[in-house]
Amino acid sequence: MKIYKFGGASVKNAERIHNLAQIVSQETDDLVIVVSAMGKTTNELEVFTQALAGDDCYQGDAFDELYDQVVSTGELQSSRFISAYLNHVGIANQWIDMTQILRTDASFRHAKVDFETTRHQLTEFMQSHPAHVYVAQGFIGGTADGRRTTLGREGSDYSAAILANLLDAQSVTLWKDVAGIYSADPRKVKDAVLLSAISYEQAREMAKAGAQIIHPETVSPLIEKDIPIYIRSFIHPSQQGTVIGKTH
Ligand code: ASP
Ligand code: MG
Numbered sequence: 575m576k577i578y579k580f581g582g583a584s585v586k587n588a589e590r591i592h593n594l595a596q597i598v599s600q601e602t603d604d605l606v607i608v609v610s611a612m613g614k615t616t617n618e619l620e621v622f623t624q625a626l627a628g629d630d631c632y633q634g635d636a637f638d639e640l641y642d643q644v645v646s647t648g649e650l651q652s653s654r655f656i657s658a659y660l661n662h663v664g665i666a667n668q669w670i671d672m673t674q675i676l677r678t679d680a681s682f683r684h685a686k687v688d689f690e691t692t693r694h695q696l697t698e699f700m701q702s703h704p705a706h707v708y709v710a711q712g713f714i715g716g717t718a719d720g721r722r723t724t725l726g727r728e729g730s731d732y733s734a735a736i737l738a739n740l741l742d743a744q745s746v747t748l749w750k751d752v753a754g755i756y757s758a759d760p761r762k763v764k765d766a767v768l769l770s771a772i773s774y775e776q777a778r779e780m781a782k783a784g785a786q787i788i789h790p791e792t793v794s795p796l797i798e799k800d801i802p803i804y805i806r807s808f809i810h811p812s813q814q815g816t817v818i819g820k821t822h
Contacts (some may be wrong), residue, residue, distance in 0.1 A: 576601065577746040579608040579712060579734035584749050584808045585652050586613030594656065595663050597749065597811050598707070606708045606741065607667075608734040609656055611648025616713075616727070619645045638682035639721065642714075646673065646722040649711035649730075657709040668705035675699055676715035676733065678723045685715055685723035693740045710737065731789035735803075739795035746801060748788065749808040754816035755780070755787050769816050777803070777818045793818070 578601070580594055598607065611619075623644045624631050631637055650673075657669040675695045678685035692715075700708070712730020715723045725732055731748060738746045753768055755777070760766040772780075774793045781790035787805065796803060797820070806815035 575604045575606065575741050575743045577606050577608060577734050577738045577741075577743050579730060579746065579748050580610065580656075580808070581730060581748070581750060582610040582613050582615070583751045585609055585611075585656060590808075591656060591659055593808060594749075595660055595665060597808060598660065598665055599663075600811070603744070604706045606670075606710055606737055606743070607656070608710050608712045608730060608737065609649065609653050610712050610730045612652045612655075615648040615652070616645060619648050635682065639680075642682045642685075642722050642724045646711075646714040646724055649714050653709050653711045660707070660709065665707060666705065667707035667709050668703045670699065670708050670710040672711045672714050672733070673716035673720075673722045675710075676736070678715040678717060678725070680717045680721065680723070683724055684726050685717075687715065687725070687736060689736070689740065691718075692736070696737070696740055728786075728789050729791075731792040732795075735792045735795040738801050739799055742799060743801055745804060746796065747804040747806055749806055749811075750787070751807065751809060752787070752805075753807045753810065753813060754805045755785075755818075759785075770814065771817045771819065774818060774820065788818075 584590055623641045627637050627640055657667055660667050677688040677691040712733040713724055734746050755769050756766040757769055758766040774797045777788055778793045781788050800820050802817050802819040804815055804817050807813055
């Protein structure tokens with residue numbers, strides 16, 4: 575089992591979803607595909623939630639709960655589109671509703687994951703819905719009483735890592751619009767080189783320092799099980815990109 579995560583830019587329009595299907599069709603191992611909302615949808619839903627709440631916008635917990643109910647629809651929508659399209663082109667897959675599977679507490683907008691309950695629910699779902707390809711959402715989960723939650727902005731990488739840990743996946747691939755991780759920001763530093771391999775610790779340091787390549791929490795669930803993370807370009811999928819792992 576492998577985890578493939580596709581971020582907003584890689585699912586932003588029909589052409590990109592065709593490209594996703596092309597990448598997925600090349601994979602022979604079983605897959606869980608974790609997707610973000612299309613393009614900048616999350617930003618738009620955020621602005622919409624503020625408008626909807628109006629003056630209530632500043633009422634802490636109540637606003638945060640409304641936010642999660644609205645903003646989580648971005649990933650529910652994109653994953654439905656992608657699942658339907660993959661079935662349409664002959665890539666049979668099972669859609670997973672992570673709001674029913676990924677159990678969290680009720681700290682809306684920064685929900686904490688209950689790994690044990692999630693493991694139990696995920697295993698049970700997969701046993702009762704066997705498939706070679708699953709399509710799931712990043713970023714979102716749900717409480718025991720059925721309210722939707724989110725894990726914090728850009729949290730889809732973290733969702734992919736959680737699923738990898740719980741399923742003992744062989745790897746996580748983050749498909750991005752860059753070729754991999756560079757020694758410095760290639761837009762600013764002329765001599766920046768593409769790194770073929772870096773350690774979990776280096777990745778974590780880079781994430782904390784604000785490199786927008788990977789969500790800082792992503793590494794933790796993977797170190798424990800020594801699961802490598804591949805950063806690869808969805809525009810040039812034949813290139814190797816960067817691997818994050820233990821041995822470097
Ligand atoms: N769609 C969410 C966001 O933009 C989660 C993610 O893309 O990782 O923050
Ligand atoms: Mg995003």
